[in-house]
Amino acid sequence: MTAGAEVTVLPQPILSVKGATIRYETAEHRVTAVQRASFEVHRGDRFVLLGPSGCGKSTLLKAVAGFLKPAAGEIELNGRAVTGPGPDRIMVFQEFDQLLPWKTVRDNVIFPLRRAGLAPREAGLRADDYIARVGLSSFAALYPHMLSGGMKQRVAIARAMALEPAILLMDEPFAALDALTRRRMQDELLRLWDDVGFTLLFVTHSIEEAVTIGSRILLLTPHPGRVRAELNVPRSIAQGGDAAGLARRIHGLLFDEAPATGRAAHG
Amino acid sequence: MADILHAHPFERPEYVREPEAADPGWTSPRPRGLLTRITDIPAVRQASLLVLLGVAWQVYAALLDNTLMLPTAGQALEAFARGIVDGPLLERAWTSVRVLLGGYVVGFALALVLTALAVATRTGSDLLTLLTAMFNPLPAIALLPLALLWFGLGTGSLTFVLVHAVLWPIALNTHAGFLGVSPTLRMAGLSFGLRGPGLVFRLLIPAAFPAILTGLKVGWAFAWRTLIAAELVFGVSAGSGGLGWYIFENRNQLETANVFAGLLAVIVIGLVVEGVVFRSIERLTVRRWGMQQQWRAE
Numbered sequence: 001m002t003a004g005a006e007v008t009v010l011p012q013p014i015l016s017v018k019g020a021t022i023r024y025e026t027a028e029h030r031v032t033a034v035q036r037a038s039f040e041v042h043r044g045d046r047f048v049l050l051g052p053s054g055c056g057k058s059t060l061l062k063a064v065a066g067f068l069k070p071a072a073g074e075i076e077l078n079g080r081a082v083t084g085p086g087p088d089r090i091m092v093f094q095e096f097d098q099l100l101p102w103k104t105v106r107d108n109v110i111f112p113l114r115r116a117g118l119a120p121r122e123a124g125l126r127a128d129d130y131i132a133r134v135g136l137s138s139f140a141a142l143y144p145h146m147l148s149g150g151m152k153q154r155v156a157i158a159r160a161m162a163l164e165p166a167i168l169l170m171d172e173p174f175a176a177l178d179a180l181t182r183r184r185m186q187d188e189l190l191r192l193w194d195d196v197g198f199t200l201l202f203v204t205h206s207i208e209e210a211v212t213i214g215s216r217i218l219l220l221t222p223h224p225g226r227v228r229a230e231l232n233v234p235r236s237i238a239q240g241g242d243a244a245g246l247a248r249r250i251h252g253l254l255f256d257e258a259p260a261t262g263r264a265a266h267g
Numbered sequence: 268m269a270d271i272l273h274a275h276p277f278e279r280p281e282y283v284r285e286p287e288a289a290d291p292g293w294t295s296p297r298p299r300g301l302l303t304r305i306t307d308i309p310a311v312r313q314a315s316l317l318v319l320l321g322v323a324w325q326v327y328a329a330l331l332d333n334t335l336m337l338p339t340a341g342q343a344l345e346a347f348a349r350g351i352v353d354g355p356l357l358e359r360a361w362t363s364v365r366v367l368l369g370g371y372v373v374g375f376a377l378a379l380v381l382t383a384l385a386v387a388t389r390t391g392s393d394l395l396t397l398l399t400a401m402f403n404p405l406p407a408i409a410l411l412p413l414a415l416l417w418f419g420l421g422t423g424s425l426t427f428v429l430v431h432a433v434l435w436p437i438a439l440n441t442h443a444g445f446l447g448v449s450p451t452l453r454m455a456g457l458s459f460g461l462r463g464p465g466l467v468f469r470l471l472i473p474a475a476f477p478a479i480l481t482g483l484k485v486g487w488a489f490a491w492r493t494l495i496a497a498e499l500v501f502g503v504s505a506g507s508g509g510l511g512w513y514i515f516e517n518r519n520q521l522e523t524a525n526v527f528a529g530l531l532a533v534i535v536i537g538l539v540v541e542g543v544v545f546r547s548i549e550r551l552t553v554r555r556w557g558m559q560q561q562w563r564a565e
Contacts, residue, residue: 025297027307032293224293226286232278253283 012079013040014199015064015167020073022059032224033059036073039218039230041167046193046200048214050207052254056225057203061171064201065091077166087116090160091169094176096152099144099159106131106140109159116163130162131155133192150181157189161196170202174209186212190238207247207254211237219253229253310542335523343527350528356513360532363494363509366422370429371490375483377430378437383467386445399439407432407493411500425497432493437482444478445471477553484545488537495533 022034034056041047049057062068064075066085075082077089090112092098099108106127113123131140134154144152153173160168174182186209193200204210210217211233219228231250237243305311321340328339338346350356381398384391407428414424448471456470472479498511508516510529517525553559 028297030295030297032290035290035293036287221286224289226289227284228286229281229283231281231283 011042013042014045014078015041015201016074016076017060017064018074018076020060020063020070020075022056022063022068023071024059034063034070034225037220037225037227038073039227041199041201043199044197046202046213046215048210048217049201049203049220050205050210050214050217050250050254051220051225051228052205052222054222054225055220056222057205057220058171060220060225061091061169061201061203064167065089065169087112087163088166089169090163090165091171092153092156092160092173094172096149096176098156099152101144104141104143105136105147105155108144108155109162112159112163126162127158130158133161133195134158134188148181150177150185153177153185154188157192161192161198165198167199167201170200172204175204175206182209189213207250208243210250211243211246217250219250221254335521338524338527342524343531346522346524346528347531350525350532356528356532359508359510359513359529360536363498363511364536366425366509367429367490367494369422370426370494371433371487373426374430374433374486374490375437378434378441378482378486381434381438382441382445383464385442386467386471387463395438395442399435399442402431403435403439405431407489408496408500411497415501420501424501425494428493428497429490432489433486436485436489437479440482440485441475441479444475444482447478448474473552473556476556477558480545480548480553484541487540487545491533491537 017040018038019036020034020038021032021036024031024033037056037060039047049060051057059068063070064077064082066082066089082089099105100111103111106124109127109131110120110123113126114120118126128137128140131137134157136151136154136158139147139151144155147155157170157173174185177185189200190213192198200213202210202213204213214233217231217233219231220226221228231246233246234241237246299307325340328337328342331337334342347356381391381395385395386392410428410431411424414427418424418427452470452474453466456466461470494509495511495514498509499515510532513532514526514529517523517529549559
């Protein structure tokens, strides 16, 4: 399956994480959440960070977003070190309360666009465009509390996409939705990717979701989070290929006893 | 079709590897130097700020060199200490605090009744809205002449204006807190069979506690202001005056250092109540329950 043996010039990655170690400090403790993780995300990737809870995938995403600073290693976006949060990396969170309750759907999308320096008219047009892309045009004048969970996530996604960031970050954005809505949102996200062609870094603990969403999957093991594997999702899977086979393979990699560590971390 | 538009950008080989071994001590106690350990204590940080402000005062007063207008921080502290050791300061403070607590407790109880009524019935809600709109902007001290007419010169009048000062801010905040309780939580409570007072005391009050606490703090500050102002206006009540009277008396005698000592007493009591009483309540309630985060703008 591996192509690219004949590739001679390596394209520049959009995002490169090099040996990132990230620690949390509380008043009494210091815990390493991610230990020397490295990976590269290229333009147009749907890159998934996958692992059980405690593998540091959300931590890694927060570090890419600039909310956390790695204790060691580097995170570079288009060759420049990430020093803090910024509009070139927009995060869509799992929580439904990421929208501003005091603004309508449309104003929620416009707000960061204006902050980014767009003129009112331009911001309005772009907001309308992206709201239409997520199918919420008739809800643009409503306030967030009037929307269902899935609609709120659509607004958050529209708001993030409207900024046209270098990379879209998503932290289990569909985890709090019901299974049917989640399924539909996953399909919609893929359709939006077809439409817009953004670069996506997506965190999930669901193997099924990773196989559905991802074009490339980074597997992480927990306590502390370390890289286990990086896999391609064959394009044939989107056309009904052997998704279950890939899922089984990932399951094996994540949960089988790793003989080299020599001891069982979990039962 | 999509794949034509967005051909996979860069096919690269897969890899699988054994995860590297976890670093020894990947989870460990946080090493804390002596300096971090000391500066981790908020009281220490705030005390150092206080010392800085005191030094600024001292320097400015020394430059001004006018004891009548502005005694130095040292002189004020000295007068404060003297007032406590062999002066009437403690007694005066106690007189004030006693009256204050009386009014505060009554005001708080009334506020609870009013807001409980307001969440239970529509009339109660109307009543609370109307009363707070009418009386909250009314300075308590403006009621003092009337209070003197009704209750005479003494604790009765003081308590009356104190209740007025405390009642409205607490009622307003508590009510806002009740209205802010999430419908989910309220529905959960109703499903567990909570009704009326049970709902108020077992669910609404804890859930609205951050707002109630704000109301209590604002009410406390209002009470102090009102009390000191009232004492300044009509001075001695029933033989021994409070701190306001102490301040007024000493100003008349041009003992400016003692005036500052009286003010310091008010401030110290305020600091103790904020730093010990309210802080402890916060730690035991809203902090522990995770309702109040501590975060700073980066």
